[in-house]
Amino acid sequence: MAFFLEVLIGGLLSGVMYTMVALGFVLIYKASGVFNFAQGSMVLFAALTLVTLIEHGLALPWALGASAVVMLVGAVAVERVVLRPLVHAPPMALFLATLGLAFVLEGFAQLVYGTQVHGLEVGISDAPISGWPIEISKFDLFAAGVAAALVAAIGILFQTTRAGVGLRAVADDPLAAVAVGLDLSRLWAIAWGGAGIVALVAGLLWGARVGVQFSLSLVVLKALPVLIIGGFSSIGGVIAGGLIVGASEKLAEVYVGSHMGGGIETWFPYVLAVGFLLARPTGLFGERLVERV
Amino acid sequence: MSSEATVWPSTVEDENTDGVTVDSREPATPASSPGGGSESAGARAWIPARRSVPRAAFYGIAIVGVAALLVSLPLLVTDYVLSAILVPVLALALAGVGQNLITGYAGQLSVGSAAFMSVGAFATYDISSHVHGLPLLASFAFGGVVAGLVGLFFGLPSLRIRGFYLVVSTLAAQFFVVWLFTKVGWFSNYSASGVITAPKLSIAGIDLSSPGGHYWLSLLVVVPLTVVGRNLVKGRIGRSWMAVRDMETAAAVVGVRTGRAKLLAFGIGSFYCGVAGALWAFAYLGTVEPHGLDLDRSFQVLFIVILGGLGSIAGPFVGAAFVILFPVALDQLGSALVGGSVDPGLLQNVEKIIFGALVILLLIKQPAGMARLLHIAWIRIRRWRSRQA
Numbered sequence: 173m174a175f176f177l178e179v180l181i182g183g184l185l186s187g188v189m190y191t192m193v194a195l196g197f198v199l200i201y202k203a204s205g206v207f208n209f210a211q212g213s214m215v216l217f218a219a220l221t222l223v224t225l226i227e228h229g230l231a232l233p234w235a236l237g238a239s240a241v242v243m244l245v246g247a248v249a250v251e252r253v254v255l256r257p258l259v260h261a262p263p264m265a266l267f268l269a270t271l272g273l274a275f276v277l278e279g280f281a282q283l284v285y286g287t288q289v290h291g292l293e294v295g296i297s298d299a300p301i302s303g304w305p306i307e308i309s310k311f312d313l314f315a316a317g318v319a320a321a322l323v324a325a326i327g328i329l330f331q332t333t334r335a336g337v338g339l340r341a342v343a344d345d346p347l348a349a350v351a352v353g354l355d356l357s358r359l360w361a362i363a364w365g366g367a368g369i370v371a372l373v374a375g376l377l378w379g380a381r382v383g384v385q386f387s388l389s390l391v392v393l394k395a396l397p398v399l400i401i402g403g404f405s406s407i408g409g410v411i412a413g414g415l416i417v418g419a420s421e422k423l424a425e426v427y428v429g430s431h432m433g434g435g436i437e438t439w440f441p442y443v444l445a446v447g448f449l450l451a452r453p454t455g456l457f458g459e460r461l462v463e464r465v
Numbered sequence: 466m467s468s469e470a471t472v473w474p475s476t477v478e479d480e481n482t483d484g485v486t487v488d489s490r491e492p493a494t495p496a497s498s499p500g501g502g503s504e505s506a507g508a509r510a511w512i513p514a515r516r517s518v519p520r521a522a523f524y525g526i527a528i529v530g531v532a533a534l535l536v537s538l539p540l541l542v543t544d545y546v547l548s549a550i551l552v553p554v555l556a557l558a559l560a561g562v563g564q565n566l567i568t569g570y571a572g573q574l575s576v577g578s579a580a581f582m583s584v585g586a587f588a589t590y591d592i593s594s595h596v597h598g599l600p601l602l603a604s605f606a607f608g609g610v611v612a613g614l615v616g617l618f619f620g621l622p623s624l625r626i627r628g629f630y631l632v633v634s635t636l637a638a639q640f641f642v643v644w645l646f647t648k649v650g651w652f653s654n655y656s657a658s659g660v661i662t663a664p665k666l667s668i669a670g671i672d673l674s675s676p677g678g679h680y681w682l683s684l685l686v687v688v689p690l691t692v693v694g695r696n697l698v699k700g701r702i703g704r705s706w707m708a709v710r711d712m713e714t715a716a717a718v719v720g721v722r723t724g725r726a727k728l729l730a731f732g733i734g735s736f737y738c739g740v741a742g743a744l745w746a747f748a749y750l751g752t753v754e755p756h757g758l759d760l761d762r763s764f765q766v767l768f769i770v771i772l773g774g775l776g777s778i779a780g781p782f783v784g785a786a787f788v789i790l791f792p793v794a795l796d797q798l799g800s801a802l803v804g805g806s807v808d809p810g811l812l813q814n815v816e817k818i819i820f821g822a823l824v825i826l827l828l829i830k831q832p833a834g835m836a837r838l839l840h841i842a843w844i845r846i847r848r849w850r851s852r853q854a
Contacts, residue, residue: 207632254825257829261828261832264572265832267574268767268824269824269825269828271764271821271824272771272821272828274821275817275818275821275824276817276818276822277821279813279815280818283811283815283818287810396632396636397633400630432648434648435644435647435648436644438640442637442640442641446622449622449625449630450621450622
């Protein structure tokens with residue numbers, strides 16, 4: 173039983189990490205209806221920027237601030253260069269454009285920062301806390317706390333601030349939003365900037381855990397099943413989805429995978445997500461779409 | 466993506482207007498002119514007037530000429546060009562055609578092409594190692610059919626969901642297939658490394674194991690399938706795909722069986738990918754391992770389609786040629802600039818940036834891709850020539 177709980181909690185905590193990444197997706201999807209495939213590359217790019225700054229002798233807070241500025245400038249550039257010309261393009265073209273963006277970012281990040289694995293030290297140990305009956309590391313708790321704070325902050329921003337309301341309006345109906353005088357470009361830049369900051373935080377936590385390396389951008393693909401299960405436009409759903417994916421993939425790996433040669437973690441979340449899609453296409457908390465001709 | 470819907474029809478219109486201007490300028494030369502040959506017509510004899518007999522003959526001769534050139538290429542180019550450029554271009558172009566049927570025509574996003582290629586390669590290998598004496602093309606067809614069924618299965622969620630949600634289903638296919646072929650030894654006939662080795666290639670007793678043979682085999686498979694694909698998209702099925710792509714709800718309202726159309730797209734598209742995978746494994750690499758056909762390959766096929774032209778049959782060929790030739794050109798350029806060999810990791814990153822940027826640029830400037838750009842260039846040249854005359 174203790175072993176089961178350990179696996180479960182370990183899974184839930186890694187689910188928190190998936191949630192962090194998925195949040196960036198939701199932010200952009202909610203604001204612009206764009207499914208941003210480049211979110212993973214943004215995490216990689218942010219983490220590499222951060223770790224390179226630290227290796228050049230900058231203290232962590234300064235490095236974080238500088239990386240945040242880089243991500244914000246990048247967001248504005250993306251809005252100018254990629255999104256604005258594609259305002260009237262169908263969703264698929266926008267998706268494919270973010271796929272292109274992902275390649276540009278990955279190539280650029282590795283060209284500038286190199287391809288070797290960087291260690292990232294944030295000063296919180298990953299060792300289990302002594303004295304507790306179940307092994308949980310301090311770092312995992314820290315990560316969970318950061319995720320919770322981030323979710324709360326984004327939720328409050330969307331509900332209360334003027335920009336947040338504007339973002340929701342744009343997501344609902346871009347034409348109507350523009351008609352009542354909302355500045356679409358500014359709002360999109362805000363959404364992408366926010367996603368960039370989320371990517372930076374996710375990159376910080378993931379990087380501290382597994383090292384900053386190219387595989388970061390693959391870890392991020394796991395955010396897709398999280399989104400499917402939670403619903404693309406729901407922040408609460410992302411939390412639930414992340415926890416479900418994290419816990420179920422670890423449990424499946426330990427209890428089912430061991431009979432199947434192992435390694436089912438690589439595909440299990442996707443199959444689970446497909447199951448969800450068939451049973452509940454809008455996800456747990458997603459909105460039901462009404463289509464008109 | 467309504468703009469893609471009109472790729473080919475609009476080019477036909479271009480030709481029409483072209484023809485009309487020529488006709489209106491010379492009302493005195495009616496349909497009988499081609500044989501008679503007034504001076505100005507003689508000057509333009511290489512572009513015969515539209516719908517005249519010589520024009521058909523012109524195209525007939527052109528097709529025969531191109532066919533003869535394609536078939537005789539092994540006598541003209543080196544083995545390196547054959548086995549390192551032409552064969553992979555043909556294989557990837559075929560996979561691109563499959564991807565385009567699913568994505569460019571039916572509007573269903575798929576990032577699982579490499580998985581379907583992998584299924585095709587392994588199924589071809591398995592059937593030819595278990596059933597002795599099976600003709601090579603029959604085993605290719607078997608590989609394609611198995612890949613088609615697998616594609617159909619992973620396309621099932623498209624019945625309930627739309628658009629990019631399907632990415633997850635095809636990602637599931639991608640990761641599951643790689644895992645399956647790595648973990649289950651039966652598929653690779655229990656070879657220790659999970660790598661399969663291609664059987665000897667021959668058709669009706671003709672040995673095809675030379676680079677030229679590999680090329681002819683690829684040509685023999687790719688050309689007929691491309692013609693079939695072109696007819697498919699021009700026919701009833703293709704129309705229903707485009708209707709689903711352009712507005713699914715409207716398509717359903719006017720009586721298109723959307724579910725059937727989507728599943729057909731997945732089945733047929735994956736069949737193409739499967740055959741392409743068999744070609745990739747047997748005619749190009751001579752071997753295949755599950756990780757050789759991973760997510761990156763899927764993206765490569767997707768890029769081939771975007772760069773070449775979404776919703777076009779010629780597009781994937783242009784795209785595949787570009788994707789194979791560009792790294793070679795970049796490598797040459799790099800060596801020429803630096804004066805020695807360039808770090809391959811560096812080149813790979815530069816390549817990634819340029820591919821990504823090109824994808825974005827084309828989506829913004831010309832969503833119908835390079836095939837369309839080439840066509841526009843061709844029309845401009847013709848206009849220019851006809852003005853000169």
